[in-house]
Amino acid sequence: MDDHAIVTEELSKQYRGALWRLRPEAALKSLSLSVPRGVVFGFLGPNGAGKTTTIRCLMDLIRPSSGNAWVLGAPSGDVAIRQRVGYLPDNPMFSPHLTAMQFLKLCARLLKVPGDQRRSRIESALKEVDMMESASRPLREFSRGMIQRIGIAQTLLNEPDLLILDEPLVGLDPHGRKDLLEIVRRQKQRGACIFFCSHILSDVEKLCDQVGILFKGRLLCSGPLTELLGAKGMNVLVPAKEESLARELMLDAEDSHREADGSWQLSFTSESKVKRLQERSWPEGVLLQPRREGLEELFFRLTKQEKGDG
Amino acid sequence: MDEVLAIAQSTWQRILKMFVVYLLVGCAIIEIGITLLYDTLTMHHHRMLMVDLSLVLTTMAGLLTVLALAFDLPREMREGGAATLLSKPIGRYQYLLGKYFGILLVSLVVTGMIATGFCLVHWLSFKSLPPSAIQGHILAVVQVIPIAAIGLFFAALLSEAAAAIMTAVTVWIAHSTPMLAKYPIVYGGLLPDLNLFNMRAEATYNVAINGPYLLMVAAWGIAYSVALFALTALIFNQRDLK
Numbered sequence: 180m181d182d183h184a185i186v187t188e189e190l191s192k193q194y195r196g197a198l199w200r201l202r203p204e205a206a207l208k209s210l211s212l213s214v215p216r217g218v219v220f221g222f223l224g225p226n227g228a229g230k231t232t233t234i235r236c237l238m239d240l241i242r243p244s245s246g247n248a249w250v251l252g253a254p255s256g257d258v259a260i261r262q263r264v265g266y267l268p269d270n271p272m273f274s275p276h277l278t279a280m281q282f283l284k285l286c287a288r289l290l291k292v293p294g295d296q297r298r299s300r301i302e303s304a305l306k307e308v309d310m311m312e313s314a315s316r317p318l319r320e321f322s323r324g325m326i327q328r329i330g331i332a333q334t335l336l337n338e339p340d341l342l343i344l345d346e347p348l349v350g351l352d353p354h355g356r357k358d359l360l361e362i363v364r365r366q367k368q369r370g371a372c373i374f375f376c377s378h379i380l381s382d383v384e385k386l387c388d389q390v391g392i393l394f395k396g397r398l399l400c401s402g403p404l405t406e407l408l409g410a411k412g413m414n415v416l417v418p419a420k421e422e423s424l425a426r427e428l429m430l431d432a433e434d435s436h437r438e439a440d441g442s443w444q445l446s447f448t449s450e451s452k453v454k455r456l457q458e459r460s461w462p463e464g465v466l467l468q469p470r471r472e473g474l475e476e477l478f479f480r481l482t483k484q485e486k487g488d489g
Numbered sequence: 490m491d492e493v494l495a496i497a498q499s500t501w502q503r504i505l506k507m508f509v510v511y512l513l514v515g516c517a518i519i520e521i522g523i524t525l526l527y528d529t530l531t532m533h534h535h536r537m538l539m540v541d542l543s544l545v546l547t548t549m550a551g552l553l554t555v556l557a558l559a560f561d562l563p564r565e566m567r568e569g570g571a572a573t574l575l576s577k578p579i580g581r582y583q584y585l586l587g588k589y590f591g592i593l594l595v596s597l598v599v600t601g602m603i604a605t606g607f608c609l610v611h612w613l614s615f616k617s618l619p620p621s622a623i624q625g626h627i628l629a630v631v632q633v634i635p636i637a638a639i640g641l642f643f644a645a646l647l648s649e650a651a652a653a654i655m656t657a658v659t660v661w662i663a664h665s666t667p668m669l670a671k672y673p674i675v676y677g678g679l680l681p682d683l684n685l686f687n688m689r690a691e692a693t694y695n696v697a698i699n700g701p702y703l704l705m706v707a708a709w710g711i712a713y714s715v716a717l718f719a720l721t722a723l724i725f726n727q728r729d730l731k
Contacts, residue, residue, distance in 0.1 A: 241729035266576035272568035289577035
């Protein structure tokens with residue numbers, strides 16, 4: 180357990196509904212997950228899948244109905260371990276009467292950052308999120324994106340071993356998004372583990388070493404991206420001069436698009452079609468490549484499958 | 490302890506930025522001073538009116554300041570600010586204790602300022618300050634200790650409006666305990682007996698209150714607050730936070 184940043188064992192959470200609702204609503208169903216130290220882990224799932232519930236259980240903000248969770252080797256209820264964790268809540272809202280500097284000072288004080296280091300850590304965190312100029316403004320004047328940046332800054336104050344970010348990209352403009360991805364990369368280089376949920380799958384795919392996909396409280400898959408996104412089907416690259424061949428193949432292809440140079444890329448995923456393609460003889464210039472499944476495709480395939488099963 | 494002080498300081502800053510707090514203190518002191526104009530109307534009993542009104546206003550100001558907490562804490566929990574602070578290495582009871590100390594400090598300052606304002610106005614008007622009036626005001630100020638504990642109890646469990654209403658109703662009932670004396674479980678049991686702090690009759694008619702009584706009442710207020718805080722922390726510890 181010590182070599183893992185996060186471990187959950189049969190973690191379940193049922194929310195008691197209103198009095199007139201007889202059955203409690205299950206937000207998490209026996210979630211068993213392990214996240215090694217030092218990796219960037221993307222926690223994915225559609226709305227209502229249980230991602231935020233999992234994160235709140237890890238931060239001990241809500242109590243699981245059953246099961247256990249460990250953070251950096253300690254039970255999730257351990258108060259002291261939070262000194263090594265940075266947490267950005269979903270849709271953050273901080274004390275509006277405080278200025279950004281006052282709020283970060285409060286956080287640094289709660290994080291037990293030594294008094295002589297507080298100022299430098301706060302300034303460094305503000306610079307990381309490009310908010311140095313707004314440090315003396317009250318938080319009530321901040322836009323959604325600015326609040327998100329301050330939220331990210333407060334997670335960096337204690338140089339955490341584990342960063343838990345709940346939808347960190349929400350509300351950020353393209354610059355903010357780029358900055359955040361850079362911050363995540365830097366934190367990873369520092370040796371921190373970053374556990375975050377996001378709906379922006381392209382960013383997750385670029386950034387993450389591992390992912391977990393959650394659907395209706397159940398974990399559908401979890402592991403290194405390289406293992407999860409294995410070879411699936413075949414891509415056929417047809418040069419521009421073979422347009423009639425491209426049009427013939429397009430009838431069978433699952434996906435097709437034209438490149439800037441006029442060539443065609445056609446994707447085939449079914450095994451029978453791939454077999455037929457391999458047996459066929461091809462004119463010169465046509466290339467056959469094993470096709471790799473994208474994260475988005477994996478996500479939709481698994482969640483669609485679950486919806487169908489449901 | 491530093492964590493508790495940090496939360497208390499933040500709560501103190503938040504409430505001190507509320508304009509209504511200054512308005513409350515200013516209006517209360519002006520109102521106490523205005524009683525001097527009732528000299529003829531009260532047949533020269535305006536000093537008694539001033540003492541009585543000052544004690545009522547001190548109690549009301551204490552309650553109103555606590556109600557600010559009743560709005561502040563549930564809002565902080567609903568908006569997720571509490572979750573951010575509780576994601577730091579701070580226990581839930583420390584967070585509650587910080588909130589309690591913050592609001593207690595503000596309430597003590599507000600009620601203390603009104604009591605001091607009364608002393609000043611009384612001294613300037615009558616060139617004397619009866620001990621019973623001072624004792625009465627001390628108890629009115631000390632009264633905010635259990636009132637803040639009651640406010641915290643409801644604020645930790647209910648929504649803003651419900652917490653404010655429940656706090657106000659409980660304080661009102663707790664001041665009516667003589668009427669409830671025939672219900673022994675309620676009287677001096679679950680509900681606090683805030684009537685113990687009510688020295689309006691003694692202060693108005695200049696009847697000295699003995700020292701041990703003052704100490705006993707203050708000790709009871711602190712003991713009740715500690716017990717209620719422990720119960721609040723116990724329940725809050727089990728609560729799911731947004």
